[in-house]
Amino acid sequence: xxxxxxxxxxxxxxxxxxxxxxxxxxxxxxxxxxxxxxxxxxxxxxxxxxxxxxxxxxxxxxxxxxxxxxxxxxxxxxxxxxxxxxxxxxxxxxxxxxxxxxxxxxxxxxxxxxxxxxxxxxxxxxxxxxxxxxxxxxxxxxx
Numbered sequence: 001x002x003x004x005x006x007x008x009x010x011x012x013x014x015x016x017x018x019x020x021x022x023x024x025x026x027x028x029x030x031x032x033x034x035x036x037x038x039x040x041x042x043x044x045x046x047x048x049x050x051x052x053x054x055x056x057x058x059x060x061x062x063x064x065x066x067x068x069x070x071x072x073x074x075x076x077x078x079x080x081x082x083x084x085x086x087x088x089x090x091x092x093x094x095x096x097x098x099x100x101x102x103x104x105x106x107x108x109x110x111x112x113x114x115x116x117x118x119x120x121x122x123x124x125x126x127x128x129x130x131x132x133x134x135x136x137x138x139x140x141x142x143x
Contacts, residue, residue: 003119023100089130
């Protein structure tokens with residue numbers, strides 16, 4: 001089961017915030033709000049942090065994103081699954097921000113990404129149980 005999903009991306013000073021926002025919107029239902037926070041980079045450059053949260057009601061919408069990943073990337077994700085889940089049962093995945101702007105779902109190969117953090121509910125709450133849940137979920141996506 002999925003408790004919630006948090007999505008985050010950054011708009012650097014050289015990027016058009018509306019384009020970055022549209023990349024994030026690809027992963028969200030229309031009713032979801034995007035929270036904007038200003039931050040300062042290491043060299044004093046302005047960075048806009050864009051975040052959104054999905055409750056369990058919208059988790060199926062997000063899982064549809066996984067179904068739209070290329071088959072090879074789903075297999076890669078499954079092979080690397082243990083690296084994507086922490087001890088608190090959070091599953092992390094990075095999507096290519098530029099591909100998202102073009103309407104395509106791809107795993108990120110660079111830091112220019114939309115980061116998703118999915119909290120997995122497992123009983124008992126153990127990393128191994130979260131891994132099993134995600135393996136089953138990804139197997140269903142691969143069919």
